[in-house]
Amino acid sequence: MATSTLSLSTAVYRPQHARALSHLSYSPAIRVDRQAKDRGTAKAILVADISEFYHSIYTHSISWALHTKAIAKTPARGRLGDRLDRAIQNAQHGQTIGIPIGPDTSLVIAEVILSSLETNLRSRIPLLRGSRFVDDFELSFPDYASAEKALAILQEELLQLELRLNPRKTSVRVPPVALEPEWVSELRKFRIRNNAGERGDLIAYFDLMTRFLLLHPNDHVSKYGLQRFKQFQPRLANLPLYQSLLCHMGVVEPGSIREVVQALLFLRSNLNALDLGALRETLNAVIRSSSPLGHHYEAAWALWAAMQFQIQLDQETIAILGNTENSVVAVLACDAHANGVAPNLDLTRWASRMNGKDLRGEEWLLSYEANVQGWLGTVGGGDHVTADPEFGYLKASGVRFYVP
Numbered sequence: 001m002a003t004s005t006l007s008l009s010t011a012v013y014r015p016q017h018a019r020a021l022s023h024l025s026y027s028p029a030i031r032v033d034r035q036a037k038d039r040g041t042a043k044a045i046l047v048a049d050i051s052e053f054y055h056s057i058y059t060h061s062i063s064w065a066l067h068t069k070a071i072a073k074t075p076a077r078g079r080l081g082d083r084l085d086r087a088i089q090n091a092q093h094g095q096t097i098g099i100p101i102g103p104d105t106s107l108v109i110a111e112v113i114l115s116s117l118e119t120n121l122r123s124r125i126p127l128l129r130g131s132r133f134v135d136d137f138e139l140s141f142p143d144y145a146s147a148e149k150a151l152a153i154l155q156e157e158l159l160q161l162e163l164r165l166n167p168r169k170t171s172v173r174v175p176p177v178a179l180e181p182e183w184v185s186e187l188r189k190f191r192i193r194n195n196a197g198e199r200g201d202l203i204a205y206f207d208l209m210t211r212f213l214l215l216h217p218n219d220h221v222s223k224y225g226l227q228r229f230k231q232f233q234p235r236l237a238n239l240p241l242y243q244s245l246l247c248h249m250g251v252v253e254p255g256s257i258r259e260v261v262q263a264l265l266f267l268r269s270n271l272n273a274l275d276l277g278a279l280r281e282t283l284n285a286v287i288r289s290s291s292p293l294g295h296h297y298e299a300a301w302a303l304w305a306a307m308q309f310q311i312q313l314d315q316e317t318i319a320i321l322g323n324t325e326n327s328v329v330a331v332l333a334c335d336a337h338a339n340g341v342a343p344n345l346d347l348t349r350w351a352s353r354m355n356g357k358d359l360r361g362e363e364w365l366l367s368y369e370a371n372v373q374g375w376l377g378t379v380g381g382g383d384h385v386t387a388d389p390e391f392g393y394l395k396a397s398g399v400r401f402y403v404p
């Protein structure tokens with residue numbers, strides 16, 4: 001990773017932080033400052049993004065990146081790249097395509113692969129100038145022809161790693177080019193007054209988000225726009241309107257349900273005057289629309305929110321939950337059932353996972369947690385978790401992946 005001159009996302013070891021390895025900085029200002037500097041004499045800018053990067057990484061390319069493809073394909077014992085390749089495969093049921101999303105180790109793997117890519121680019125592109133944040137590139141060139149040639153080289157080198165560019169997010173642009181999307185700057189500079197004008201400002205701000213959502217459906221407009229409300233407390237007279245605006249955004253843009261829930265939790269801790277009936281309708285709607293489509297992130301956050309606010313779900317929603325094939329949602333649903341948020345939940349589908357085979361399969365999280373939390377018993381009796389040497393060790397050590 002130390003060989004990279006482009007990366008703004010190099011993994012930094014921070015033993016005292018919540019995460020052992022993380023980006024040097026998530027601040028957009030760091031990227032903007034670097035881009036402004038690199039664009040100084042640029043007449044053409046290559047913007048590129050790798051398609052489904054984490055999902056499409058070929059695990060063998062880890063060894064290629066560390067040792068070169070030629071060396072990696074020769075027989076050898078104990079090479080670091082080969083050991084990492086096997087470890088990543090073992091973490092995902094032997095699959096060689098894709099690496100886990102989330103673990104700090106995956107950030108290191110990604111940076112190692114892209115740093116090796118950068119080394120190859122540097123050997124073929126004189127005076128390589130620009131920056132990269134994970135798989136998002138911006139490279140500056142003295143003329144359009146150089147940028148087009150660099151794009152072809154980048155595509156060739158990515159294919160060597162079994163990776164491809166996302167055509168929707170890749171292009172050569174002629175300056176001037178905005179340093180950030182219009183919707184970011186417009187939402188950031190919008191001010192909500194703490195006076196009688198607050199009501200109109202709230203309406204105008206949510207209307208502005210809606211306008212940009214329609215113009216940029218593939219961008220995280222609502223997630224960004226709702227960040228400012230994590231610790232926002234409106235005037236009491238405007239609370240019903242504000243809650244309605246938040247709930248509506250959660251329904252039409254379920255991907256922003258986390259930000260909606262965070263804003264509502266802050267309101268409860270400070271005002272304790274929410275309309276729980278309206279919130280109940282919102283959470284039920286999000287779960288009913290998201291879970292059947294496999295949008296488990298949205299369903300999980302809505303289900304967690306229902307438990308936080310002690311809102312009992314509708315029977316229609318509960319029936320949909322019972323058919324979900326996702327361990328995170330299933331674990332949350334079992335907890336919701338245990339504390340009365342999801343009464344009459346049919347646990348039959350998940351109860352069948354309580355065996356040694358599923359403990360070693362894709363539903364391992366459900367099979368383990370439902371056992372250690374005491375929600376479901378082992379199929380046929382006994383204790384399939386205790387009987388497993390590795391998972392039994394975790395259970396005996398008090399390891400839990402979910403805290404009710």
